[in-house]
């Protein structure tokens with residue numbers, strides 16, 4: 323007689339062995355280097371990814387069985403070059419896969435073909451997974467040339483592990499997060515389709531912009547789509563918006579993905595993208611390649627390029643929500659979550675002027691999202707334009723109750739109705755360029771603001787970001803939400819010494835989780851000083867952390 327545990331083990335073994343056979347035959351491991359499930363899953367050159375994506379297909383099914391719900395798998399390398407690709411897994415409510423599972427992903431990706439069964443068995447044992455249980459995985463992909471065949475590898479993995487696969491084809495990353503959340507909440511969050519996504523967002527946007535009276539706000543936006551998946555998706559959305567917002571698009575798929583365009587390019591180079599003739603008076607924005615980042619920009623009347631990045635979007639959102647909270651007489655606490663890359667001026671403004679609690683966490687959406695859950699209303703944004711707002715269950719309930727309380731005066735109730743509708747406009751599962759753009763437009767219209775009005779809240783300190791190539795980036799270790807290094811020995815002291823020589827100086831170095839580099843960030847009183855500080859800190863990293871190739875120079 324076998325025990326239940328033994329029977330599960332035998333049934334699992336059968337499936338695992340077959341999955342390993344398919345793996346060897348169709349998706350053999352072709353990479354010698356070790357890879358790590360990083361800030362946004364696995365990311366590397368697309369031609370090294372096939373076996374990893376197949377194996378993530380396997381893992382996504384085990385994760386679905388473990389969670390007893392629909393999990394997600396997205397194929398994208400976001401803002402990285404066209405030649406790269408990546409894969410990441412999504413949890414039931416549309417959040418990132420838990421950190422505990424990242425180590426399973428890493429061991430599964432690195433194990434040799436002949437030991438694949440052992441790792442699968444180990445995960446099943448550790449998490450008590452019965453592989454014979456039903457499982458469903460929803461998958462999506464971006465527009466990269468390599469994405470279709472990689473998504474087929476994922477389907478192979480899902481089917482080999484006896485999971486059901488919902489292949490949604492081309493999607494922005496946040497659309498897949500939204501769909502997964504809808505599927506697991508049985509439609510409560512919305513209809514689990516792409517169509518449902520457009521309907522939910524556009525309905526909220528149209529309601530919020532119905533009776534607006536604007537003089538300064540111009541309902542016309544110039545939008546750079548990074549030649550990514552945002553392009554076809556935005557076009558679909560526009561059909562629902564009518565003439566409430568005119569969107570002129572550029573980099574809408576005919577050029578090279580993320581090349582001199584897109585949110586990352588605009589943020590890092592602090593320059594307008596190709597294909598856009600920026601003139602004063604134009605309100606412009608950029609998505610990244612998979613549609614989960616958004617930055618705005620404009621040209622000042624003096625002809626200077628001015629960026630409204632994730633920090634500016636976060637403060638715009640938080641201030642507006644705070645006003646609505648006050649007017650609707652709701653006592654809910656609100657907090658803002660940033661990373662070390664947030665401009666120092668924004669942090670000061672939130673602390674000193676807005677008087678809202680602000681937290682700093684390590685880079686990566688998973689950390690921001692997690693911290694934002696500490697508040698009734700948690701606004702989180704990375705400076706690069708990835709972010710959203712989370713409303714706790716209690717907050718959602720109180721806001722909806724207030725919105726439907728007929729005994730309240732009109733002003734109070736209107737504010738509560740607006741808050742409730744804004745909740746529907748925000749993609750709470752993850753940062754979403756489409757949704758965030760609609761929220762920004764709604765707020766600007768409601769305040770009757772231009773970009774200059776929005777930008778006038780505080781002035782960014784000049785900043786610079788550079789990348790340093792090193793032999794092994796993991797030699798650099800950090801603490802204090804990545805603001806200080808603990809290794810290699812002497813690096814932090816060297817950084818401190820350099821920073822001390824600059825007015826309003828602040829700088830830090832950390833290993834990237836998505837590229838093989840150490841990133842250096844610096845800010846100071848002038849652009850020239852920020853550039854110089856970044857370079858000087860970069861040199862210390864180069865010298866103390868075994869830099870390779872060209873030394874940084876201003």
Ligand SMILES: CC(=O)N[C@H]1[C@@H](OP(=O)(O)O)O[C@H](CO)[C@@H](O)[C@@H]1O
Pocket residue numbers: 361362400663685686687704706708833834835836837841
């Ligand atoms: C400075 C910066 O922008 N870092 C980005 C980048 O991570 P790194 O770990 O810095 O490579 O990609 C992540 C995923 O898209 C994003 O979450 C993060 O903010």
Ligand SMILES: [Mg+2]
Pocket residue numbers: 400401610611612613614615
């Ligand atoms: Mg992205």
